[in-house]
Amino acid sequence: MSVLKYELTAPQKSILLTEQFNENTCVSNICGTLSIKQTIDVDALERAINLFIEKNDSMRIHLFGEGSKINQFIKDYSFVAINKVKINVLYSLSNLEKDVINQHFTILNNDLYRFIIFINEDGTGGFIANLHHIISDAWTMSLLIDQIMSYYYSLITNKKIDYTKNDSYIDYIFEEQKYKESSKFERAKNFWENQFNDLEFSYLKDFQSSSYEGCRKCFSLTKKKTNLLLDFCNNNKTSIFSLFMAVLNIYLAKINNTNSSIVGTPILNRSNFKEKNTTGMYISTVPFRINIDRNCNCIDFIHKISKHELSVFRNQRYPYNLLLDNIRKKFNITKNLFDVSLSYQNARNHRNTSSIPYSCKWLFNNCVVNNLDIHLYDIDDTGMINIYYDFKKDLFSEDDIELLHLRIMEMIENIISNPNLKISDLEILSFKEKNYILNEYNNKISNKLEE
Secondary structure, three states, X not given: OOOOOEEOOHHHHHHHHHHHHOOOOOOOEEEEEEEEOOXXXXXXXXXXXXXXXXXXXXXXXXXXXXXXEEEEEEOOOOOOOOEEEEOOOOOOHHHHHHHHHOOOOOOEOOOOEEEEEEEOOOOOEEEEEEEEXXXXXXXXXXXXXXXXXXXXXXXXXOOOOOOOOOOOOHHHHHHHHHHHOOHHHHHHHHHHHHHOOOOOOOOOOOOOOOOOEXXXXXXXXXXXXXXXXXXXXXXXXXXXXXXXXXXXXXXXXXXXXXXXXXXEEEEOOOOOHHHHOOOOOOOEEEEXXXXXXXXXXXXXXXXXXXXXXXXXXXXXXXXXXXXXXXXXXXXOOOOOOOOEEEEEEOOOOOHHHOOOOEEEXXXXXXXXXXXXXXXXXXXXXXXXXXXXXXXXXXXXXXXXXXXXXXXXHHHHHHHHHOOOOEXXXXXXXXXXXXXXXXXXXXXXXXXXXXX
């Protein structure tokens, strides 16, 4: 029986390109840990993971071919024996997580997922999932958590399980082909070409590193500060993402002395209910470009950002690799359009499907594609926003990131206290920096006068 083969989707091709430039690295690993806060039934958890693999065909994608001629097919399901590891004082969960996240995938003719069940000495435990980005995105990880815990709960409580296969990722392949032949595709192409009639770069670092080795710096906003941001956004009919995007665009324009700025942003790229409930790689990155009038006040600019977001979302399905190729040919360049990306992660799993107490955490794969990726995390219902800065080690130090975070947060605080402040009057130096400069200058003047 012949195997049905399919082309890669545009989001998958983007991941493949990154993978081919960074072979034998973990740049495409998406990894997370789920810990169950009660004694676990190992056999039931193994069966629940297998149900997830069986019912979602994107998990069983296999790649074959070579070079740019890579295709995919869906491997038939067969039971997967999940590796089980006992955690003790000599081998901690954090050690296991490091071992898992540091295992790269051989992407051709292999499974593109790894699951490990861990058992603590007190009988509690959970699992670690490591998926290759070409079969998964962050939204898929949320679906994974929801479904596996739902199956697990049904198995240990003897509830009926629906064995019907979930919607297929293959459907998206055909939908994408229809889109490329539609008027929507042409309208999106015109939209993006108009966005880049001219080109003005606004890099955080005017240097493109060839290394993908990265570090993560985390900052947690207090509940008080989070509520302050949320109240401001609610009162001004905007969003946390729009607020941070506005500040980041202003910051980049000011340090580059440009009249526009470009920030990359990952887009969900799931346009309907069916796609939002289908696992697989959908997410795409778009270059968020905005013109900046420095006489505009900050709140009006934030609203301009919000309005521009709607246009970007309407045209999000247009493949970024096509846009980038066209721009590079048009302007005879080879570099990227941006070196900073901003994402807002709020894909919560639905804990109401299971009464089992558990917690989840994402694992950083120690690789960064852009010079800097900023993630706003609001996924754990803690009432606090976490901000993760993933940065290239050869370009930034931890002190650099701390300073950038301080500047961004003080810019936001200044906008909250005075929404009508003009962009030209919004300072990018922190209060601490200004004090240092002022004192240093005064000390130099005093020393000269004493000479």
